[in-house]
Amino acid sequence: MKELNQEEWRAQLEKDDNAVILDVRTEEEVDEGYIPNAKNIDIYKAQEFMEEIEKLPKDKSYYIYCRSGKRSAQACMMMDQMGFDETYNLAGGFMEWQGEKTS
Template identity: 35%
Template structure:
């Protein structure tokens, strides 16, 4: 992997996935009722989370798939994890499960300071 591809790895994401900085993310989720999912563990979630987020642990595999299956695939889905890495993996899984638009928080919850 070249340094160029490493620096611009977000470009390899499916079109259905967008990475938003915290200002754009905050603005988007504050505009009304949205599907907001924290993909961290329950313990991480309990230590602090974005108001209104539903905790669906990505590490739970089939339980994760079953929980997100109950959500609307044609509505935007906003996700985040602790640093942004796990949520990128979760976003790719969500595309495989049929979600059409996923917004991920750049830097994860660790970048959230509201």
Template identity: 40%
Template sequence: MKEISVEELKQRLDNGEKINLIDCREPHEYEEANLGGKLVPLGKIQTMQIEDIEDLKDEEVIIHCRSGKRSMMACLILEQMGFTNTNNVTGGILAWQEKFGVQQ
């Protein structure tokens, strides 16, 4: 697992890069504020319900949550399932909001 800062993530999004961004928070959190990533709650990852992202095993996957803790767990679990390039967004959406404001 690698780590990526919210500044690096924003730069890559602003540059129009195709990014596999996964939000591992709960649906109600996603509705409050999100960065446009695919919603795959940590609980689904823990129970191996990852059909939606199975085809990303050999691609870079950037995972965020609220603060960086759940996304770190998600990265570790996905690595055990064979994902080769996971990135945890340090600080999560809280760090994003502190730096760049609220995203809807």
């Protein structure tokens, strides 16, 4: 897992052709807005979260965020343990996100 600030995350994401954005927040949080093209997998739904993560290709780069950066850091660590090589946590999470948003 690599911890990236807003600028690093956005810059790296823009030039990564192998990128997948994961939003690990709850459905209610996602309803308040999200980063475009993000796939939502709620980390609080532990069993469902693990099942969905296991379906993901391990050769992609995963840019992961939550509300504040704590749950996404946890998701990154779990994915690293499952054999994912490229996981990037958005420091500060969606609360501090200054980039494009969809509501």
